Amino acid sequence: MLQDAAGAVSARAVAKVDEAAVIRAVQHGDQDAFEQLVRAYDQSVLRLAMNLLRSPEDARDVYQEAFLRVYRNIHTFRFDCSFHTWLYRIVTNICLDHLRKRKVRREESAVVETADGPVDRMDSFEHEGAHEDPERRMWNRQLADRISAALADLTARERMVFELRHYQGLRLRTIGDMLGTSEEAAKNCLFRATQKMRGVLGDLV
Amino acid sequence: MTCDAVAKAIPLYHYGELAPEVEESVEEHLHVCAGCREELGRQKSLAAALDRNQLAPPPSLLAECRHELIRAVYREEAPAVSHRASDPWGLFREAFHSLWHPGIRFTRPAGAVALVALGFFAARFVNFGPGGLGFPGTEAMVSSIRSVQPDNSGRVQIALDETHRRVISGRLEDQNIQRLLLAAAREPDNPGVRVESVELLKDRSASVEVRTALIEAVTHDANPGVRLKALEGLKSFAADPDVRKTLAQVLLKDQNPGVRIQVIDLLIAHKDDATVRILQTLVGKEDNSYVRMRCQNALRDMNASVGTF
Structure with missing residues (x-):
């Protein structure tokens, strides 16, 4: 049991080291490394945006904007917090902006009128x-x-x-x-x- | 602890967010109070109901997002022509700065150099007679510093060459302006000028001259941002046999995955056997996993086998 725990800790440590190497590569302009970094986090980012905004279009916008901000600003990442925290700061800021804008123009309905009657867009998810x-x-x-x-x-x-x-x-x-x-x-x-x-x-x- | 205090603590207790000593008190109370245990049960039911209603984004949405992001990232390489500095010293600073930041890829000095380049082009390619295009103005700017010599009084003597900027203005429909833009699209030393020119020309691909310049840019331009812009211009000619031939060559040769993705999109807009063969060839040699996946998906959409046998 203790060995399992130790194994898990060392696996996490290795993952952290690897991630740091990937981030450094992105900072040096390696686009394959950027893709690798995106793939490590993008599912949870999309899920977060989707559940928060309950709109696939908005979730897609958040995804795009968040990772483009990462791409443009990765050189400012100084490893003084985890990349996960840094990324989520970006994502939550963008989502909060979306939510606030939406509050201003009232909550958008997921229901759209179609020729076959009203359809909830979220039903397709x-x-x-x-x-x-x-x-x-x-x-x-x-x-x-x-x-x-x-x-x-x-x-x-x-x-x-x-x-x-x-x-x-x-x-x-x-x-x-x-x-x-x-x-x-x-x-x-x-x-x-x-x-x-x-x-x-x-x-x- | 009172029932009231425990009821307030239950949400945080459920999420394991209470301080250890408070958590212990809540547990002691729950052990003896059926009403508060029921309250905890309701909290758990709420959490379970929320879990069941979590939205799972479909894989297709994730794939679309990744695709759009990759394209956007490769587009980021396209230089933005900025016109931040207007005074000669500012232009010099920007140009000087760019020498020490080659990795930043030509974004900063582009505006300054673009203007000089257009000025030179204007002199080289266009003969402006009276009543020609607008009123060319001139403005001195620094093109190079020959020497810098400090003296004992704390001053410095700088010897510099000055060149004169010439600003030409005219409508895009104007043949002279188009000639300038076509020349600028081939300007070897400045991708900033090339990308701006191709951006302006890309909506005029009905002209053979423009289309030739776009094909040339797609095939030979060293900058992926310029190549991507030129590809946009060729979109409405994606069915043209000459354009398709060029696209096929680019797909197999281009080093930039973003360009290859865009070429795939253009080619599969008009499905034919040649496209299937090219995609099958590419699948076998493509290093980039995303481009390979795009090829495989395109082949499946065309009911073609993914590999050649």
């Missing part, structure tokens, strides 16, 4: 555990709508903290660091977000 019987699926649909409504009710910052803690599994200290705030402030955000969610979803869960 798979929810985790989407393969159930029709009755279960209908109940889940109802729950998904309520979750969307509950998320829309959160402030941009509450939504971000909740997403990063619940879905991305990051510690509140790290989240505070990414968002340029204290761990205590992140805690308060998470608490408020959870209370609001429970207020909206209380009778369904």
